Amino acid sequence: MPPNQVEQPSRLHEEGWSLARIGKRLEVSADTTRLRLIERGVQARPRGLQAQTIESRCRVSCRGFTFLPMWKRRAQPVTSADTSNTIATRSTHSDKQDDFAPKYPHPKILVIDSPDVASVLKQRGYATSASSFGQPVSVPKSSSYLPLAMSDDLPDDYTEQEIVIVDLTGPALKRATEDSFEQPPQGVPAIWTPTVTGVIDPRPINMERTSDAMNRIHEHGGIFIVFAGARFEPGCFISEKNSFGELREPLGNRELRGLSNWSLLTETSKLRIKNDSGREIQPTSACNEIGISSFLETGRFECIVEPSPWNNDYKWVTLATNKYGASVGGLLYPAQEEGKSGLIFILPQIKRRADLVVELVEVVLPTLVPRLFPHAERSFWVQRPAYELPQIMTVKDEITRIEEAARLRIRGLEEQIAASRDQYGFLHELITATGDNLVKAVIQALTTLGFTDVRDVDAEAEASGATGPRREDVRIMDAAVPVLVEIKGIAGTPKEASSLQVAKYIAPRMREWRTHNIRGMAIVNHQRHLPGLDREHEHVFQEDVVTNAEEQDLSLLTAWDLFRLTRNFIMHSWRHEDIAPLFVTSGRVHPVPAHYEPIGHIDGHWPKASVVGLRLSQPLAVGDRVAYELPVDFIEEDVTSLQLDNQPVGTASAGDYVGTKTTLTKDQVRNGVQVYKIKR
Template sequence: MWKRDTDKEKPSKKETPKYQKPKILLIDLPDTALDGVLSVGFNASAGTFGSPYKVKLSDDYTPVVYKSDLPNYTEQEIIIIDLTPSETLDSPEGEKMTSKGEKDWWAKCSRGEIDPRPRVMNMVHNAFDRILWHGGLFVIFAQPRLRQDMVWGEISYGNFKIGSKINADNWSFLSNLHPEYFEIKSDFGEEISVPNYDSQLLRFFRETARNARYTATFNPRYEKKNWIPILSNKFERCVGGLIVPEDSKGRVLILPQISKKPEAIVTLLREVLPDISPHLFSHIEGSRWVERDEYELDSVLKYKAEKIEVQQRAKRELEELDKKILGERDKLVFLHGIITKTDTDLVESVKACLEFIGFKQVIDVDKQILEQDTKAPKQEDLQVHDKSPTLLIEIKGISGLPHESDTIQVVKYVPRRMKEWNRFDVHGVSIINHQRNVPALERDNQNIFTGQQVEDAKHHDITILTTWDLFLLIRGMMKWGWDPKTIQELFYKSGRMPRLPAIYKPIGEIVNYWEKPSVVGVQISENKLHKGERIGYVTPEGYLEEEALSLQFENRDVEEVFPGQSVGIKTKYLRNLLRRGTIVCAVTKEE
């Protein structure tokens, strides 16, 4: 594998850039690349996904330890990445972020080397996807796709326990580059062909091709119209090209390895990339000097003055909207509280959420004990007395994943209350804010509770749920106008609380998506669906709803579909929202 050269000298002190926009991040490139970009006035910074490190060669698994540095990566507009790994370190630079008893990333030692970059890439890919969809530009100096044997794992009772497999690699920083959508094959050579027609990009390639080498070939698996192949090898395989996502100004330029990257990057920024993404280079004036005020027509100057008035009015309106946003956040601060807080703050936030979804008689037990000035032992955090059975709610905010003691602690409070109240209609609920220091979408939201924990919850007739699930349900209620009772009812079901409100009836899951004419493929597994019925999609980010106005089975329009059929449903949502595996439900009428 190619190793990246690293410069011995540190980059010069960063001065105020001549051009504030675009914001540029160079990842895993030589320090001289940053010096060159800064020297021509661009606003740039440098970062790294981390470095591979040596481990003892064996068939064992070891934690994936990383140390990355990606300054202000969420707000960058151009991100230039060299996928060539740096020299392998003798040991990892960072430290394991959790105890060995918590579920974490582990990798097999069968290669004698661990590359932590996929873990970091997986952490930032949502932010990078957002940058791309909002018109950002990615430039990638390519390397072959590297797959490691990585799993979720933990040490349990002294033994290593393997969980689910982790599908991540050294291209996992953008969803568009996922193996399911984009094929990358290892191939090596130096003969690179450039098309004959003229453009700034092709002129750049003609000048650099003789100093370039390719290490991979590329082929999109589906949306080939969004892929522009530019460079090819002698066997007519693509070794460089441009991804042009539909309905977005974002671009992904994939290049072979170039020997003089610092100089090439400066040329790209000054001469090539402004042609690819002109909206990012507002400082490039060209012949527009005639539009300066000293050359402008009087009638145009009048319109310019009116434009300034509009902008000033808009600024005032934006300031007013900002005040409303702050007010709304303050009013609903408890919603973010349930996915960030712990201890008393978390209990107060959950109590506010329960009252927000319509529970009337919610008691803070600790506060009640304090007010009554009694020395009662530790009890459940909250009680809900709205109807039978009474709910006893235990709430925990933890940095990792829940242990058995976290999920069933409420069990010991149930018989105490039954005895105290001389009744049996008491139901326990355990609410967990897991991995609370990690942004919610980056948490392990699939493997929170073990199968045994869920079975134990059913056996003890208690409900277990996460605050993230509760947050999504409440946000869905607010967005789609559900009756709060559709969420209330879920607290009385044993086992893990489903993420489906009571009005959602599962019918199947998404198995395909066709960009034109915006049709989603659904495998119907249970319950039938009629044309015109309202359907809901359960996504990692929440819930989407629409009417199923068009149903097709075997290329024929139909009025209803049944279990066992694979059908097409016309949709208004984009592919990045309706991913494979998304649960599809019929939205039933509220009683």
């Protein structure tokens, strides 16, 4: 740097310019700028901090851990001259702002990382500040760490804003330069972030630093409009370098777990975020009522957003879903009507984002929260509790009581759901799992079906310390005869070797137990990555495999059929003796209990009359109870009427085509559905 340029960086530094910005102006590095300033006796500031905020920001607090960053140990006290320069600088900035006084001083609107929205709101006369939580940069992917510079572009009065608009996707990624990171001195704590993803993003840590202020805005009625982005956790931690230039372990186990680009507010950090993407967005009826559904026609979503089931202080209304019904946008509002907290809109990425925000600010929000819009409130203030009509307040109180009772009832039902999942969650393992998890699920199913002596062979061998060749997975010792069960979970359909593998375990057990009364069974969770109804069911086992199983007295059962059998056993309260014979059946085992007698099939449906036509292979009478075999469940119902040739009859014979009343819906009825008479 030529000598004649030394005065300029000194002046710019006093005005609050960062070293990187000064270096860019003079086309030199930040380190060169620092050296020249030190040579002139000027104490250099850390990057990203204005002169007037050195003292206020020199102590950084994260999750209750306060430490002195590297520059605090070197920084000189701010002099009165520095203070006067700072005040002068701010005054000049304020004067410029006064020249462009907004048409609407309230609400104060802070727009973060969405400059297109900020410019439109300013043009329409709103008191709008545009800012950023920081610039993400790209770096080479590696296993190393870099110090994270904590700087943002928030205005000094950001704590006084009334509406905050944030885009969680953040600014477009920029390539890091050699001046992007400054290594802290030895022994000085700093925040470090891994480079394994190739992205250094300061936004989560800056959100954490400002979250107290943002929470205060929200708790006092502030409105947040959040455009959702894929969740990103930087994996930061607090540490310092040792004398060898190596990072120590995180200080006091200070890994900043949970920090993400959703750390804006306590309530947003509680939301359940699952990264997913797509463009098919379906507005809900609530979205239509608010009046913003048309804006969702052209947009995309980057994540699925669901409320925490344990958050009783706020209610969630879904505003938009993806094509599968998962929530991609919603509204959080206080559960108690008298609550002072504001609203939080969670919205997907909208192409017409600026137009959507204008619609919210000019049409929707003035009606929902008129106190924030003095210029638009007009006569809405009469609806405040202090002025509302007494009879209307009485009705509103009744609505609140009903909502509270419903909330408690819903919580009780959700607890029932959770308890049922704990008790019968093994049913889903039956049709998804493999290995030990599948074995455990099969054992639970067999126990549910009433078998009392079901043994996990591998677990017993491990407990006893026995060694030797591996044999069957499970034994059913209290079936009609002992049954050896081989269990497999596979991606495709079973081959002969795996289907009949259990046969080779029977002879050794016969010699060991000195009995010939032993059966074998193969339970196969086939095509386990597919939904159950999308799998092959008719020809799961090859024809010659079924023939061999029948000749060798082996049983072949799919995990899907065991799932159906157990599910209907629970649903219809079947008895153990109704299903026990199935486990000593030769060949393919179908999940039809012993007390079901096949009598025909459905042939025709008249939905308006709630009547189905039955082709009978066995007699049927009024008063009998029948079961219809649907793809998953059996539907049981009483025969209340029969018609033969349009005439009511009491009984029908084999070969007759009769009509009977039914509760089946048109979605359930299919020609060919098997019908059974229930024998009791």
